[in-house]
Amino acid sequence: MELHTPFTFGQRVGNGTLFDLSAYLSQANAWLSTGRNTMPYQAEYIWMDGHQPTPMLRSKTKILDNSVKTPPIWGFDGSSTEQATGDRSDCMLLPVFTCPDPLRGGKNILVLCEVRLAQTGEPHPTNTRAKCAETAKKFAAHQMIFGIEQEYTMMRTNGRPFGFPEEGGEPGPQGPYYCGVGAGRVMGREIIEEHTWACIEAGLMIEGTNAEVMPGQWEYQIGAADALTVSDHLMVARWLIERIAEDHDVVISLAAKPQKGDWNGAGAHTNFSTKAMRSSYEAIEAACEALSKRVDQHVNNYGHDIESRLTGKHETAPYNKFSFGVSNRGASVRIPWQVARDRKGYAEDRRPNANCDPYVVTQLLLDTVCSNEKTPAKAAAKKPAGKKPAKKGKKK
Numbered sequence: 488m489e490l491h492t493p494f495t496f497g498q499r500v501g502n503g504t505l506f507d508l509s510a511y512l513s514q515a516n517a518w519l520s521t522g523r524n525t526m527p528y529q530a531e532y533i534w535m536d537g538h539q540p541t542p543m544l545r546s547k548t549k550i551l552d553n554s555v556k557t558p559p560i561w562g563f564d565g566s567s568t569e570q571a572t573g574d575r576s577d578c579m580l581l582p583v584f585t586c587p588d589p590l591r592g593g594k595n596i597l598v599l600c601e602v603r604l605a606q607t608g609e610p611h612p613t614n615t616r617a618k619c620a621e622t623a624k625k626f627a628a629h630q631m632i633f634g635i636e637q638e639y640t641m642m643r644t645n646g647r648p649f650g651f652p653e654e655g656g657e658p659g660p661q662g663p664y665y666c667g668v669g670a671g672r673v674m675g676r677e678i679i680e681e682h683t684w685a686c687i688e689a690g691l692m693i694e695g696t697n698a699e700v701m702p703g704q705w706e707y708q709i710g711a712a713d714a715l716t717v718s719d720h721l722m723v724a725r726w727l728i729e730r731i732a733e734d735h736d737v738v739i740s741l742a743a744k745p746q747k748g749d750w751n752g753a754g755a756h757t758n759f760s761t762k763a764m765r766s767s768y769e770a771i772e773a774a775c776e777a778l779s780k781r782v783d784q785h786v787n788n789y790g791h792d793i794e795s796r797l798t799g800k801h802e803t804a805p806y807n808k809f810s811f812g813v814s815n816r817g818a819s820v821r822i823p824w825q826v827a828r829d830r831k832g833y834a835e836d837r838r839p840n841a842n843c844d845p846y847v848v849t850q851l852l853l854d855t856v857c858s859n860e861k862t863p864a865k866a867a868a869k870k871p872a873g874k875k876p877a878k879k880g881k882k883k
């Protein structure tokens with residue numbers, strides 16, 4: 488048995504990534520010539536480290552035998568990721584989400600992991616996903632879903648924004664760059680095109696992309712889905728953009744305010760709704776009122792350096808002053824105009840930073856909004872006995 492390809496070697500295929508097919512096939516054929524009729528595949532294990540103030544993504548590769556269907560628990564040296572001391576350095580990687588690896592192709596996969604304590608299997612203190620899972624389970628009846636708009640800024644390896652002139656100085660002021668097209672107005676298009684295809688091929692819930700207000704700043708949207716799904720997909724999408732940009736010698740910054748001065752910061756606007764909000768405007772207002780009572784708790788956990796971004800300028804509300812309003816991009820929480828018209832839908836928390844932890848943001852929104860709502864089950868239980876429920880499809 489020998490493998491052949493219909494492609495010209497080294498051509499761009501699918502997601503635009505230059506994939507050296509000839510090298511891959513010669514490796515594969517060398518393996519087959521050993522007499523074994525199966526070839527191992529690669530699983531890229533991805534996790535959040537303990538770096539402060541903002542955790543970073545880490546990953547490493549495990550070669551799995553072709554017969555392995557589920558990636559096993561693995562481990563790493565936590566003393567090198569700010570997650571353990573040298574004398575008790577082992578940390579556990581617990582796979583929680585897998586998807587096809589769009590960069591390596593074939594049978595290769597990406598494996599998102601929770602970090603667990605090797606000694607007990609309990610969640611590591613840096614593991615924010617476990618708490619999110621607990622809260623999501625507690626409020627499952629509310630059927631809360633999220634859509635996250637991830638902004639980011641491309642930077643040169645010398646720390647200057649990718650959209651700024653290489654020789655120094657600043658580009659023209661903000662205005663023509665948002666959703667722009669054309670040389671001088673848009674920078675880094677190749678990277679975002681590769682990333683979008685990669686997300687689609689990985690099966691992630693990517694909804695769209697756009698160039699942002701500051702040159703070299705971009706956005707993609709992930710969702711809508713429950714807290715764990717949207718956060719898992721976002722973490723893998725974040726890993727993919729970093730991995731793709733690495734090939735272009737471009738750094739992906741999630742900094743809240745990557746460039747001082749009259750330049751927009753980078754956020755992660757989080758759209759949310761419960762089942763009640765999707766059918767009642769009063770529930771949307773009630774959610775906003777609930778958020779107004781826990782301002783500090785949210786803002787303090789929405790990402791490092793939030794004070795530099797939420798200043799009241801550049802389409803933000805001041806971090807210490809909560810407000811909500813219809814169509815208002817200068818409010819902490821915006822209710823879209825069509826939601827106000829339809830008297831149902833969702834709201835957008837505009838406060839989370841680009842560098843926020845999505846498990847923390849969705850956990851807080853779940854807790855604040857759902858603990859303020861009657862659970863659907865309890866509401867049903869309070870109906871007077873003997874009263875027949877309204878027939879489905881008939882509205883009064």
Ligand SMILES: [Mg+2]
Nearest residue numbers: 636638699706
């Ligand atoms: Mg945006």
